Amino acid sequence: xxxxxxxxxxxxxxxxxxxxxxxxxxxxxxxxxxxxxxxxxxxxxxxxxxxxxxxxxxxxxxxxxxxxxxxxxxxxxxxxxxxxxxxxxxxxxxxxxxxxxxxxxxxxxxxxxxxxxxxxxxxxxxxxxxxxxxxxxxxxxxxxxxxxxxxxxxxxxxxxxxxxxxxxxxxxxxxxxxxxxxxxxxxxxxxxxxxxxxxxxxxxxxxxxxxxxxxxxxxxxxxxxxxxxxxxxxxxxxxxxxxxxxxxxxxxxxxxxxxxxxxxxxxxxxxxxxxxxxxxxxxxxxxxxxxxxxxxxxxxxxxxxxxxxxx
Amino acid sequence: xxxxxxxxxxxxxxxxxxxxxxxxxxxxxxxxxxxxxxxxxxxxxxxxxxxxxxxxxxxxxxxxxxxxxxxxxxxxxxxxxxxxxxxxxxxxxxxxxxxxxxxxxxxxxxxxxxxxxxxxxxxxxxxxxxxxxxxxxxxxxxxxxxxxxxxxxxxxxxxxxxxxxxxxxxxxxxxxxxxxxxxxxxxxxxxxxxxxxxxxxxxxxxxxxxxxxxxxxxxxxxxxxxxxxxxxxxxxxxxxxxxxxxxxxxxxxxxxxxxxxxxxxxxxxxxxxxxxxxxxxxxxxxxxxxxxxxxxxxxxxxxxxxxxxxx
Numbered sequence: 001x002x003x004x005x006x007x008x009x010x011x012x013x014x015x016x017x018x019x020x021x022x023x024x025x026x027x028x029x030x031x032x033x034x035x036x037x038x039x040x041x042x043x044x045x046x047x048x049x050x051x052x053x054x055x056x057x058x059x060x061x062x063x064x065x066x067x068x069x070x071x072x073x074x075x076x077x078x079x080x081x082x083x084x085x086x087x088x089x090x091x092x093x094x095x096x097x098x099x100x101x102x103x104x105x106x107x108x109x110x111x112x113x114x115x116x117x118x119x120x121x122x123x124x125x126x127x128x129x130x131x132x133x134x135x136x137x138x139x140x141x142x143x144x145x146x147x148x149x150x151x152x153x154x155x156x157x158x159x160x161x162x163x164x165x166x167x168x169x170x171x172x173x174x175x176x177x178x179x180x181x182x183x184x185x186x187x188x189x190x191x192x193x194x195x196x197x198x199x200x201x202x203x204x205x206x207x208x209x210x211x212x213x214x215x216x217x218x219x220x221x222x223x224x225x226x227x228x229x230x231x232x233x234x235x236x237x238x239x240x241x242x243x244x245x246x247x248x249x250x251x252x253x254x255x256x257x258x259x260x261x262x263x264x265x266x267x268x269x270x271x272x273x274x275x276x277x278x279x280x281x282x283x284x285x286x287x288x289x290x291x292x293x294x295x296x297x298x299x300x301x302x303x304x305x306x307x308x309x310x311x
Numbered sequence: 312x313x314x315x316x317x318x319x320x321x322x323x324x325x326x327x328x329x330x331x332x333x334x335x336x337x338x339x340x341x342x343x344x345x346x347x348x349x350x351x352x353x354x355x356x357x358x359x360x361x362x363x364x365x366x367x368x369x370x371x372x373x374x375x376x377x378x379x380x381x382x383x384x385x386x387x388x389x390x391x392x393x394x395x396x397x398x399x400x401x402x403x404x405x406x407x408x409x410x411x412x413x414x415x416x417x418x419x420x421x422x423x424x425x426x427x428x429x430x431x432x433x434x435x436x437x438x439x440x441x442x443x444x445x446x447x448x449x450x451x452x453x454x455x456x457x458x459x460x461x462x463x464x465x466x467x468x469x470x471x472x473x474x475x476x477x478x479x480x481x482x483x484x485x486x487x488x489x490x491x492x493x494x495x496x497x498x499x500x501x502x503x504x505x506x507x508x509x510x511x512x513x514x515x516x517x518x519x520x521x522x523x524x525x526x527x528x529x530x531x532x533x534x535x536x537x538x539x540x541x542x543x544x545x546x547x548x549x550x551x552x553x554x555x556x557x558x559x560x561x562x563x564x565x566x567x568x569x570x571x572x573x574x575x576x577x578x579x580x581x582x583x584x585x586x587x588x589x590x591x592x593x594x595x596x597x598x599x600x601x602x603x604x605x606x607x608x609x610x611x612x613x614x615x616x617x618x619x620x621x622x
Contacts, residue, residue, distance in 0.1 A: 021332065023354075027422075042580045043334075104577075111338075262617060266415075269353045269582040269613035302580035306573060306622040 001148055001241065003190025006155035006183065013055040013153060016088055017045050020157070022164045025267045032283045034290040037168065039161040042272050042302025046108065048229075049157050049180055049300055050081035050144075056153030057142045058085035066091050068138035073119075073126040074109075075101045076229060077301055078144040083114035094139050096129035098122075102305050145177030146235025155183025161296045162191050171296040172279040175199035175208045175249060176230035178238025180300060185245035188296075199242065199249035200282035202227050202257060208234045209249040212242065226310060227257060229275035229300060250289075256281035258310055264299075265311075271302045274310070312459055312552065314501025317466035317494065324366040324464060327399055328356050331468070333475045336578045343594045345601040348479065349575075350472040353583050353613025357419065359540075360468050360491055360611055361392035361455075367464030368453045369396035377402050379449035384430075384437040385420075386412045387540060388612055389455040394425035405450050407440035409433075413616050456488030457546025466494025472607045473502050482607040483590040486510035486519045486560060487541035489549025491611060496556035499607075507604075510553065510560040511593035513538050513568060519545045520560040523553060537621060538568060540586035540611060561600075567592035569621055575610075576622075582613045585621070 023038045041049040058070060069092030072082050079095040086093035093114035097106060098121035109116055119129040134141055143150065157180070158171060171188045175181040181199045188195045201208050202225035207218040217239045223231035234242070242249075252260075261277035264270060276299045283290050334349045352360040369381060380403030383393050390406040397404035404425035408417060409432035420427055430440040445452055454461065468491070469482060482499045486492040492510045499506045512519050513536035518529040528550040534542035545553070553560075563571075572588035575581060587610045594601050 047580060265582055265617060269358060271576055271580040271582060306576060306620070309617070309620065309622070311617040311620070 001151065001186055003187060005148070005152040006159050006187045006190070009056040009152040010156040010159055012059050013052060013156065016055045017051050018043065019160055020044050022161065023268055023270070028263060028267050031263070032290065033287055034283065034293045034295050037161065037165040037294065037296045038268065039157055039296060039298045040270065041157055042270060042276060042299050046077060046080045046084050047301055047303045048077040048081065049154055049298065050077040051084055052156050053150035053153030053179055054078065054081035054085040054142065055088065057147065057149035058082070058089050060149055061140055065140045068140070069093055070142050071130060071133050071137070071139035072096070072142050072144060073130045074144060076105055077303055080105065080108040080112065082142055083109050083112035086114065087112045092139065094133045094137060096126055096133060098126060104303070104305055145179030146237050148237060150179050151183045151186070151237065151241065153183070154180045155187040157298055158184040158187040159191070161298065162188060165296060167294055168195060168296040169293040170196040170198065170290070172198045172200055172282065173298045174227070174230055174275050174278040174300055175201050175234070176275065177232045178208060178234045178242055180298060181246065182238040182241040184298060185241060189245050196247045197245065198282065199246055200279040201249055201251050202230055202278060203251045203253055205230050206251045208242070209251045211239055212246065212249045215243065225257070226254060227275040227278055229273060230278065250282040250286050252278055252281035252285050256285050260284055262311060270299070271304065272299050273301045273304045276300045312462065312497055314498060316459070316463040317470050317498045317501070320367040320463040321467040321470055323370050324363060324467065327366045328362050329354065330471055331355050333472065334579055334581070339574060339578050342574070343601065344598055345594065345604045345606050348472065348476045348605065348607045349579065350468055350607060350609045351581065352468055353581060353587060353610050357388065357391045357395050358612055358614045359388040359392065360465055360609065361388040362395055363467050364461035364464030364490055365389065365392035365396040365453065366399065368458065368460035369393070369400050371460055372451060376451045379451070380404055381453050382441060382444050382448070382450035383407070383453050383455060384441045385455060387416055388614055391416065391419040391423065393453055394420050394423035397425065398423045403450070405444045405448060407437055407444060409437060415614070415616050456490035457548050459548060461490050462494045462497070462548065462552065464494070465491045466498040468609055469495040469498040470502070472609065473499060476607060478605055479506060479607040480604040481507040481509060481601070483509045483511055483593065484609045485538070485541055485586050485589040485611055486512050486545070487586065488543045489519060489545045489553055491609060492557065493549040493552040495609060496552060500556050507558045508556065509593065510557055511590040512560055512562050513541055513589060514562045514564055516542050517562045519553070520562045522550055523557065523560045526554065537565060538586040538589055540584060541589065561593040561597050563589055563592035563596050567596050571595055573622060581610070582615065583610050584612045584615045587611045
């Protein structure tokens with residue numbers, strides 16, 4: 001995979017997803033000692049960058065592949081994104097969701113007309129539920145991150161960001177399954193080979209950092225973090241790209257995630273989910289590495305349960 | 312006063328304040344049955360439209376008037392806005408603040424380098440504090456709303472909005488002291504005489520609606536509303552303009568303010584203060600009057616105490 005895959009994806013999904021704005025804040029820049037360019041994927045369709053990958057995957061299906069619809073398992077944004085992409089293509093979507101998924105996420109998936117299949121809240125039950133729905137409906141499985149179509153789609157956010165702010169020295173994305181970070185690295189290094197690409201990850205779910213530094217993909221993690229979008233482990237395709245193209249993965253404390261989240265809500269006036277605060281937490285925690293740099297930051301999403309805010 | 316005052320104000324403050332973006336949401340439009348264009352003054356300098364009026368007032372002072380600085384009393388955004396405008400002009404600012412003003416507001420005023428004078432939390436104490444500081448420093452008093460310079464400055468938000476979305480059928484602003492609504496009416500009716508201009512006000516602080524409908528300005532109100540920016544009573548200059556140029560003032564329940572605020576946080580992914588939700592609450596509560604219309608809505612500000620959210 002390379003930059004060209006991301007350029008093609010951008011053409012494919014143009015008109016289906018938003019070109020999201022860049023925001024800046026003098027007060028945040030003063031506090032962090034660098035100049036931040038925030039790519040507002042919280043203002044994206046379905047409230048997260050996930051709309052990009054899902055649209056890119058669904059748009060590539062042949063009519064035969066698409067005829068019985070698409071399926072996935074998800075507790076979060078990928079389910080809503082796939083439902084959204086399926087609605088555009090006018091095909092059915094089946095989303096296996098754990099019974100403890102937040103009501104707001106279930107409502108989002110249902111609002112796009114997808115069929116929700118509830119299962120026990122564990123990975124074997126989710127995979128079993130998915131196999132069953134694929135077997136009975138013939139739906140095409142679209143994975144959440146370990147998939148080249150998904151990676152290329154997520155990379156279009158960084159492609160846009162670098163078109164909007166070509167002067168960037170660095171670019172950062174949070175890392176969970178690695179779809180966003182892998183796509184970001186391919187886009188950024190392809191466009192600007194000397195740009196520095198960082199991943200940012202909670203200390204309490206640091207499988208990507210450990211994988212990156214050891215060179216061996218860690219496939220299990222007992223994730224303990226408020227950043228619910230980053231609790232998954234790194235995908236295989238994602239790891240290969242990240243290990244090759246990312247400069248470093250920085251880990252951050254939960255305290256700094258909360259501090260960064262509050263800073264973004266207060267100063268940017270944006271509703272961002274905890275995962276989106278992880279790159280800013282990384283700048284707070286590793287200030288010297290960012291001093292006086294121009295840093296692009298992908299705000300991954302804005303889907304939070306307002307009744308459960310950590311403030 | 313007329314449109315020309317607002318055009319001149321816009322030229323005067325250009326470069327000092329942001330041209331804020333317009334946002335839209337298909338889901339909100341579906342729910343409300345009309346098409347909304349949100350003017351994001353929560354993304355304005357100091358987090359509120361108040362920066363416009365304060366800059367317009369301070370920029371017009373003669374060197375003699377400005378030499379001893381500016382002063383006001385404020386529990387909220389006007390104090391921060393005046394401090395911001397004074398910092399641009401490099402003159403001192405004195406802000407008399409009630410001792411129970413939120414810490415976040417005091418911090419904002421202090422961050423712009425203004426001197427804070429604390430007083431007892433009642434209007435006589437605030438006015439006494441202001442008289443004292445004006446007498447001892449020679450500072451020029453800049454009122455929060457009952458002032459033509461302030462009204463003209465606040466009107467620049469609607470001027471921009473109508474340049475960005477000239478197709479509007481209606482335009483709405485919340486009404487407290489009436490600076491924003493008076494300026495909005497002058498700008499909108501001046502640019503487009505057949506546009507409908509609505510004010511929106513909490514039922515629990517309905518002095519503007521009662522003044523508007525009786526033709527006699529109500530000067531006292533026992534304000535009971537979460538919309539802290541709208542607890543003041545309508546200014547005299549403001550009332551004259553509003554009575555002449557506004558089509559109606561709609562009042563809304565507290566329940567609808569909360570519903571609207573949650574809708575805006577969830578769907579627009581924007582941090583907005585309760586006052587900003589009042590126009591959307593008015594559409595929720597008076598849907599038939601807005602059916603299929605293109606409605607411009609000024610989001611007045613985004614300064615909220617995150618530890619005291621009503622969700």
